[in-house]
Amino acid sequence: MEYFAKGGPIMWVIMFVAFFGLYFLVYKILQALKLRYFFKEELPQLVEKENFFEELGERWNEVVTLFTATTGWKEAWQIKVFSGIEFVETAISISPLLGLLGTFTGLVKAFGATATSNTTKLAEGIAQALYTSIFGLLVAIVLSVALTFVEKLLEDVYMRGVLIRQGEVDGFRGSLDMEG
Numbered sequence: 001m002e003y004f005a006k007g008g009p010i011m012w013v014i015m016f017v018a019f020f021g022l023y024f025l026v027y028k029i030l031q032a033l034k035l036r037y038f039f040k041e042e043l044p045q046l047v048e049k050e051n052f053f054e055e056l057g058e059r060w061n062e063v064v065t066l067f068t069a070t071t072g073w074k075e076a077w078q079i080k081v082f083s084g085i086e087f088v089e090t091a092i093s094i095s096p097l098l099g100l101l102g103t104f105t106g107l108v109k110a111f112g113a114t115a116t117s118n119t120t121k122l123a124e125g126i127a128q129a130l131y132t133s134i135f136g137l138l139v140a141i142v143l144s145v146a147l148t149f150v151e152k153l154l155e156d157v158y159m160r161g162v163l164i165r166q167g168e169v170d171g172f173r174g175s176l177d178m179e180g
Helices: 002-006 010-047 052-059 061-068 073-082 085-116 119-165
Strands: none
Touching: 002 010, 002 119, 010 085, 010 119, 073 119, 085 119
């Protein structure tokens, strides 16, 4: 916390961006795990029921488009699965830039201290410059690594939905063929 306070006001903005990015990552992880569970556990039981589409719409609104659309279903499914990722990508892009902004504000503070020959203020300005740069880069690195994991998870869910829709998964062959 000491380092955070020394980083100046830009640190709060970077922290907000970090929480924003983490929020969307956690949201997408939970959505992907929920859909993965649905495809593995609930869908096989649901397919056997006569009122498949009614129950599907009531319980899993996320996948209704996947199973009911006759055209454009693949694109609609892709948008449904991957929506929100752009917010995380934005947080990754902005974090180092905010760190750089904090670097400049710290350097301005440091150069202002050189005019008065105040070495304490000079050191504080340089420290602020470095802390914000480090924090911005750390946020970007952590979010980038986490995003890679989440994208793999979402890709798995997307492909599972596509394969089930096309009837290419054992146990579903032909049972969800909507086109004929």
